[in-house]
Amino acid sequence: MAIAAGGSDPRPLRRSGGAPGGQVQTESDHQMPRAIIDFRNVTKTYHVESGDVKVLKGVKLRISAGEFVALMGPSGSGKSTLLNIMGCLDTPSSGTYMLDGIDVGSLKETQLADIRNKKIGFIFQNFNLIRRATVLRNVEIPMIYSLKENRQAVAEDLVRYVGLGHRMHHRPNQLSGGEQQRVAIARALVNDPAIILADEPTGSIDSHTGEKIMALLKNLHEEGNTIVVVTHDEYVAQMTNRIIRIRDGRIIREDWILHW
Ligand code: ADP
Ligand code: MG
Numbered sequence: 001m002a003i004a005a006g007g008s009d010p011r012p013l014r015r016s017g018g019a020p021g022g023q024v025q026t027e028s029d030h031q032m033p034r035a036i037i038d039f040r041n042v043t044k045t046y047h048v049e050s051g052d053v054k055v056l057k058g059v060k061l062r063i064s065a066g067e068f069v070a071l072m073g074p075s076g077s078g079k080s081t082l083l084n085i086m087g088c089l090d091t092p093s094s095g096t097y098m099l100d101g102i103d104v105g106s107l108k109e110t111q112l113a114d115i116r117n118k119k120i121g122f123i124f125q126n127f128n129l130i131r132r133a134t135v136l137r138n139v140e141i142p143m144i145y146s147l148k149e150n151r152q153a154v155a156e157d158l159v160r161y162v163g164l165g166h167r168m169h170h171r172p173n174q175l176s177g178g179e180q181q182r183v184a185i186a187r188a189l190v191n192d193p194a195i196i197l198a199d200e201p202t203g204s205i206d207s208h209t210g211e212k213i214m215a216l217l218k219n220l221h222e223e224g225n226t227i228v229v230v231t232h233d234e235y236v237a238q239m240t241n242r243i244i245r246i247r248d249g250r251i252i253r254e255d256w257i258l259h260w
Contacts, residue, residue, distance in 0.1 A: 035062040036063060037062070039059045039082075040060060041058050041059070041060055042059045042092040042096070042097055043058055044085065044092055056085075057248070066221075067227070069228045069229070069242045069244060070236065070242070071083065071228060083199050087116065087120050088120060122197050123181075125200045127183070129187075131172055132171065134170065134171055136156065139186045140155040158186040178205040181213055184201075185201070195227075
């Protein structure tokens with residue numbers, strides 16, 4: 001499979017074969033695609049001094065393993081809140097979030113951290129890179145917690161995969177916005193997550209660079225990962241397979257996109 005960075009896939013730890021997301025489907029799944037993300041009437045209310053802020057008002061949403069989904073909506077409509085709950089960075093106020101068949105609400109903080117580490121790659125809106133660390137080090141850091149071997153080699157391969165082989169020892173402030181975003185993507189991939197969540201990954205970069213970022217995400221989708229990307233950009237959204245539109249804490253519309 002061709003990749004954006006050019007050449008053959010250099011990553012050593014990718015899964016080969018198997019169902020999307022690397023999970024085996026069972027008899028009980030019948031013909032229905034397995035929902036890796038299943039929101040059952042999820043609400044989120046923040047309590048602030050001036051009162052309660054109802055951000056999510058009953059979200060029902062199923063995303064199958066291997067889907068590539070765009071989440072769109074006006075600023076303040078709850079996109080980041082929804083993505084944070086999907087990524088186990090936050091929990092619902094009510095309703096249920098089933099992640100790969102597990103009720104996330106029933107888990108303790110240590111179990112949530114474990115799921116975040118193993119199953120989810122989160123690409124933050126503001127990159128969240130460590131300013132004093134090199135590109136290579138930034139990508140290596142999540143592996144410290146997963147006791148992975150060959151950490152440096154894995155990080156080097158991923159940095160090359162996102163097309164930054166010539167920037168390994170640079171620090172974030174020596175990189176463009178698009179390059180920093182690619183570091184953030186490499187870092188999100190180190191633990192080989194089945195689910196990749198990206199919050200406006202093309203928001204703060206020019207459209208040409210945005211295309212490179214999307215090409216990377218598309219490639220990851222083709223390899224079987226489940227991807228949810230928050231975007232304001234219709235062009236970006238059209239590259240996915242489904243656009244989910246949210247307004248004022250509710251899903252108001254979903255469109256499936258056929259690519260020929
Ligand atoms: P979006 O990503 O669509 O712009 P967010 O999910 O970030 O929207 O936020 C939705 C609403 O929730 C906003 O009005 C925001 O101010 C509010 N909000 C988000 N996080 C918090 C918080 N931790 N405490 C209080 N209000 C919050
Ligand atoms: Mg947001």
